[in-house]
Amino acid sequence: MHLAEGVLPLSQALPWSALAAPAVYWSLRGEQRTRRDTPSSSVVMAGVTSLLFAGTLLPLPVPVLGATSHICLTPVLALVVGVRRIVWPTFFVLLLQAVFFAHGGLTTLGVNMLMLGLLGPLTTVGLWALLQRLGVDGALRVALACGVGGLSVYVADAAVLAVALSNVVAPATTFGAVLIGFAPVQIPLAVLEAVVSVGIVRLLATRRPDLLPNSLRRLRTVSAPASPVLISLLVIGLSGCAYEGIDGTVFGATAEAAGRPPTGSIFDLSQGEVGLAMSVLILFGMGFIAGRAWEWVLGRRRDAPPR
Helix, strand or coil: CCCCCCCCCHHHHHHHHHHHHHHHHHHHHHHHHHHHHCCCHHHHHHHHHHHHHHHCCCCEEECCCCEEECCCCHHHHHHHHCHHHHHHHHHHHHHHHHHHCCCCCCCCHHHHHHHHHHHHHHHHHHHHHHHHHCCCCHHHHHHHHHHHHHHHHHHHHHHHHHHHCCCCCCHHHHHHHHHHHHHHHHHHHHHHHHHHHHHHHHHHHHHCHHHCCHHHHHHCCCCCCHHHHHHHHHHHHHHCCCCEEHHHHHHHHHHHHCCCCCCCCCCCCCCHHHHHHHHHHHHHHHHHHHHHHHHHHHCCCCCCCCC
């Protein structure tokens, strides 16, 4: 979901950004109304934003290929808080990652947000509703909807890149090449996304069912403690830091082969002392917010009534 600077011509990057702007505005307006009616919901969204920031930045390796990628997390978070509420955190997270970590870019921020923050969640919610009508079991329904929702982001990115390079390479050729490049990494990670999504929903259904819509509360079950799972994902992510990210490898190599290599970020603070200081502050702040939100979610007895 991290298309870099220079991959899209400005004639396409600007329209994508123009389409993203009303979506972000729509999301922010809805968030204002929700917080006015339910002030405590701000804590939930703080945790959602922090989890999304970490999940889309943490490199998860596929050792056989020596490459890494990310789970999306917007699919399951859209099931929990709704599609409308997940758009603006996605925009905020991708903006921070572009400026302070050189992931993605500012000219591609609009299209990256639309794919990760809107298309993926809409695919997930739509598939969830279809599977519900077909009578598919709750846990399996979550897994299938979130796994396919995560994959849809990368399929859509492949289509965007194919259109962007259509003046030099046949769109079908680019589309197929990108999908083939992504498949060995993204299919295993889609399975991981499905497992993680079920785990998140079950944890919330067990600890704080009042935070979930009624259709997800039936997944309540006694699950493994969250800490070992989070620590395991962190260790896996750190072990993959020496690998090359699949986003840059596939997108960058495909664009470069077509004569449009990625360029340096327009506004990049990821290097130097200022960038290091800001990165530490951002990570510390996100960690603090996530910790407080996690404590708020998990720090109560199961039979304690919500505030």
